[in-house]
Amino acid sequence: MKSEFHTGGMIMELLAPAGNWEAFLAAMGNGADAVYLGGQSFSARHYAENFNKERIDDALSYAHLRKKKVYVTVNTLIADHEFAMALDYIWDLYQMGVDAVIVQDIGLTHALRKLIPDLRLHASTQMTVHNSAGAVLLREEGVKRVVLAREMSRDELAKICCEVKDMEFEVFVHGALCYSYSGQCLFSSLVGGRSGNRGRCAQPCRLAYQLFSCTGDTPVASEGRHILSPADLCLIEQLGDLQRIGIHSLKIEGRMKRAEYVAVVTRAYREVLDSLAVDPGSTVSPELKKRLERIFNRNFTGGCFQMDRVGYLSPKRPNNRGIYAGRVVEQSRDITTRIKLTEELRVGDGLEIWVKKGQGPAFTVKDILLQGKRVSQAEPGDIVSLKIEGRAGAGDRVFKTYDSELMEDAQASIEAASRSKLPLDILVSLQEGEPLSLLISDGEGRQVKVKSPGRLQKAEKHPLTREVLQEKMERLGNTPFYLSHLSLMGEENLMIPFSELNETRRRG
Missing domain, CATH: 2.40.30.10 (Translation factors)
Structure with missing residues (x-):
């Protein structure tokens, strides 16, 4: 069941991460409405496996057949010498039919609006948009959606959604947090020469430190040594509130996470959205919350959304505590x-x-x-x-x-997602002296009609019976389809060569 929890006609999108093909299938198979992924260049998750152009094309075909979307991240700052290459790469993405490109660089954003005006652009959280003025500026640059900074409170999110019209807003609801402001951290660059704004963050905030006062050499007592390591964001109990304030898309962090993590977290949020669609007052079960803890947690926090100052950090452990x-x-x-x-x-x-x-x-x-x-x-x-x-x-x-x-x-x-096939209904029309006609439909309003090159004749030995046509039409091979229902219309005891019948099916 697809969630339609909405007020005033708005439906919230569930957006899941895919660092590789298996994670993409995990997202698709567990209820994501859309997936965001990175290519081999200009991605803020440089160390993820990521997708080459052939795999992006595969992802688009798989998703679009299922009425789902694929957004590609080009969310790093672009150096001058890279600008032409970045534009060529995004042109290829546009030609492939990606549903949106997620960008950080404002200069690239401006150029894309001039050069590819029909390309849908989303502003990355790396842009640190946190007020109405920033959202309005990007709207004027043709951006259709802003991924708002994770450092915003619930009231600040509500204010920007109320004040800025004709703009979609997306927020992170689950996963790792940054100790610094989104898109503004230079810690990794300074201590390791690896820039988070170039997709190479070394995550120095996850390391162990000692805190000293400015007046002495004795370490300041702390709960743990990982004093800069944030807990993981979890807003699964706030989805109804996010919808009410006007959020359009719910984003799960995790392009560096394993596919099973993507599967479990996506399924949990899908279940809650579906439950809210039936009963807006429904609550999240303890079992579901525990499922999220079982797959990965550094402790969970409501983050800045709930102004959770006490639980924001996970100083004892920077990784999965189980x-x-x-x-x-x-x-x-x-x-x-x-x-x-x-x-x-x-x-x-x-x-x-x-x-x-x-x-x-x-x-x-x-x-x-x-x-x-x-x-x-x-x-x-x-x-x-x-x-x-x-x-x-x-x-x-x-x-x-x-x-x-x-x-x-x-x-x-x-x-199951890797083997997933879509049902097809085929109507076979048989009329002597006319080409055999196949009307193929997928139940989602898409259909195609094809005709055989030759004409149907009276059969002397091998008529096209229901059994024969069923066997021939079921031969859908490596396509993403299976035959759900076969209908016949017209005359009996007719034939065309099986080679023509098979070729007509393949063309359809």
């Missing part, structure tokens, strides 16, 4: 470790033990012993014995960092 799964009861000399579980545990899950000092053991569960018996899974409350590599002590906390069941479900959705 979910709390239990505590160590004891560890024997042969490092067999007994753990009392608070979560389900399966063979194949990944665990990490947080020890009191140093780096704790992190491992994949290969065997579970429960009351002396080998089992494939255990339940909350069970005390299990695991062989681990590394030392842990009684009372140490255990976190599940890889959920095998969740990953298998995500992988299944990706595989």
Whole structure:
């Protein structure tokens, strides 16, 4: 079911990231209305796998057949010597039929409006648009949508949506945050020579630091050493509010994330949007929120949208912390470790033990012993014995960092999307002395009519029966279609050569 949660006729778009083809399929197969991806050049995620032109063309074909959209990022600052190359590249994207190009460079934006006026442009969050004046300026440059800065509060978003008409607004609702202002951070450039505005951010904000006062050499006490590392944004409980204030598109961050992450997060937001379409007062279930925690989290925050000053940072860990799964009861000399579980545990899950000092053991569960018996899974409350590599002590906390069941479900959705085919209805018209006619339709209002080169004749041996036509029409090969329904109209006991019948089907 596609969400139609709206007020005043507006439908919010769910926009998912794709760093590679598998992630693209994950987004398509789990309810995204549109996908944003980067090419091999001028992308703010230089270290993602990204897409060459052939793969972009594949993505466009796949998405457009399913009435979904593809936006391509050209969201870095463009050097003078790159300008002509950037324009050539975007011209190719325009010719391919991309639904929009996401840009950061204002000079490039101005040039594109002059040179390719029909190309739809979206202003990247890297432009740091955070007020009505900025949005109006871009509207005058022909930009159709602005990805607003993540540093805006709920009231600031509402104000700009109210004041600026004839403009779409997009906001990030889930994923990694930047410690600095979107598009304005020079930290990576200064400490490592890798510019975030050129797609090469080294993420120095995720490193460990010590804070010193200006008056002494003693470190200032802090909750953790990762004092610049933000938690992950999660606005899944604010989607109704975002719709009410006038947001058009909900964006999930994650072009550097694995495809399974894209699948799980996209599906969660799709489910909430669909639920809101039925009942605008519906709430997000604890199980759904926990699903997001199970796939990846650094703790979640409402960010600037909710002015969450307390939970904005994740100073203890800069990476996936997983979910709390239990505590160590004891560890024997042969490092067999007994753990009392608070979560389900399966063979194949990944665990990490947080020890009191140093780096704790992190491992994949290969065997579970429960009351002396080998089992494939255990339940909350069970005390299990695991062989681990590394030392842990009684009372140490255990976190599940890889959920095998969740990953298998995500992988299944990706595989299903890779095999996904669209239904076709075919009407065969048969009239002696006339060409055989095929009317092929896809149920979405698109149809094509083709005729055989030769004319139908009375059959002496092999008439075109329903069974024969069904078998021939089902031969759709490597196309993205399958035959859903075959209808016949006209006379019986007619024939044309099978070679002509097959050629007519292929042309259709």
